[in-house]
Amino acid sequence: MIAKSSIKWSAKAWNATAARVAVVIVMAVQSLGAGWTQEPAQPRIDEEFAKQEKIYRRRDAGSYTANRGLSNYAEVLPTGFCDALGRLGSSDRWLDIGAGEGQAILDYYAPRGDAAPEKCGGSGPRARVVAISIEDRRTDKWKQQAASLGDDRIRYLSGKRLSQYSPEELGKFQLITDVYGGFTYTENLSRFIEKALSLLEIGGAVYTVLPAVHLEDGTDKLGAWYKTELVDAASRPVKVCSWLKQTSCTKITCESKTDWDEPTQLIEIRKVCSGVSVPRTNLVEYIAGAPPGRRFQLEP
Numbered sequence: 001m002i003a004k005s006s007i008k009w010s011a012k013a014w015n016a017t018a019a020r021v022a023v024v025i026v027m028a029v030q031s032l033g034a035g036w037t038q039e040p041a042q043p044r045i046d047e048e049f050a051k052q053e054k055i056y057r058r059r060d061a062g063s064y065t066a067n068r069g070l071s072n073y074a075e076v077l078p079t080g081f082c083d084a085l086g087r088l089g090s091s092d093r094w095l096d097i098g099a100g101e102g103q104a105i106l107d108y109y110a111p112r113g114d115a116a117p118e119k120c121g122g123s124g125p126r127a128r129v130v131a132i133s134i135e136d137r138r139t140d141k142w143k144q145q146a147a148s149l150g151d152d153r154i155r156y157l158s159g160k161r162l163s164q165y166s167p168e169e170l171g172k173f174q175l176i177t178d179v180y181g182g183f184t185y186t187e188n189l190s191r192f193i194e195k196a197l198s199l200l201e202i203g204g205a206v207y208t209v210l211p212a213v214h215l216e217d218g219t220d221k222l223g224a225w226y227k228t229e230l231v232d233a234a235s236r237p238v239k240v241c242s243w244l245k246q247t248s249c250t251k252i253t254c255e256s257k258t259d260w261d262e263p264t265q266l267i268e269i270r271k272v273c274s275g276v277s278v279p280r281t282n283l284v285e286y287i288a289g290a291p292p293g294r295r296f297q298l299e300p
């Protein structure tokens, strides 16, 4: 239900015809002997990056959904998310990458007695939370709650992408979420995952969701339209979960949502040891949008 209402980009923000033409042109260029290993068409991709920056800054109706609450997070994240949140202690830390307005965090810290937070995250002590977003979407409600909680219980960082923070700036976390945030928007998929895992304590997990992808269990409906595509060095399609499962020191669990508006993969990435290494992805196509269309090629 949430997925249907929250993923509105397909009709509005994405001109399907233009996109198909763009992909065909790219494929035609690449088939002229150069193949996927050729550098991306950088000037065109740069134009798309510039368009994408404008999308982040928009505040009107054409902007994206940035105010999902904790109950929305519970619906779109993998099954274990609410229990994992409920197990956190008061000195543990939760990082929400691409937090938008941070509504899920406000719900988590809402006064006890409100039914919603107790359904997800339990009724025990609250962990410290860090929200990061490229653009500052803090509301008055956020500012008031942060001030009343004090002691940096909830922090909001903006103006940079995840990859631009040093380990010292962010510290380590027991739990990381990403709901239609950096994982859905980044132009460097492998760097993004490696960075998130570097901030995670061993035993902790990243809970995330990726819309419009080839599903791990192959249940995608005929005619589905994809926003994130991966191919191997020989240009054969690779599923996101198959790629992630090649990451060392992790345990990956994938849930496939066939009946949502777009085939959607819910993903839990558990860090089990410290030697994390993510197989590299190179960007070969990027079309600005909310979310963008992206095509990556795995390094041999």
Ligand SMILES: C[S@@+](CC[C@H](N)C(=O)[O-])C[C@H]1O[C@@H](n2cnc3c(N)ncnc32)[C@H](O)[C@@H]1O
Pocket (backbone or CB within 6 Å): 056, 064, 065, 066, 067, 068, 069, 097, 098, 099, 100, 101, 132, 133, 134, 135, 160, 161, 162, 163, 178, 179, 180, 181, 182, 183, 185, 186
């Ligand atoms: C569609 S909004 C989702 C907001 C929120 N998670 C929600 O569901 O309401 C996308 C958010 O991801 C952020 N974002 C995108 N790429 C990011 C990155 N690489 N690092 C940090 N934030 C990023 C945007 O700035 C924005 O806050």
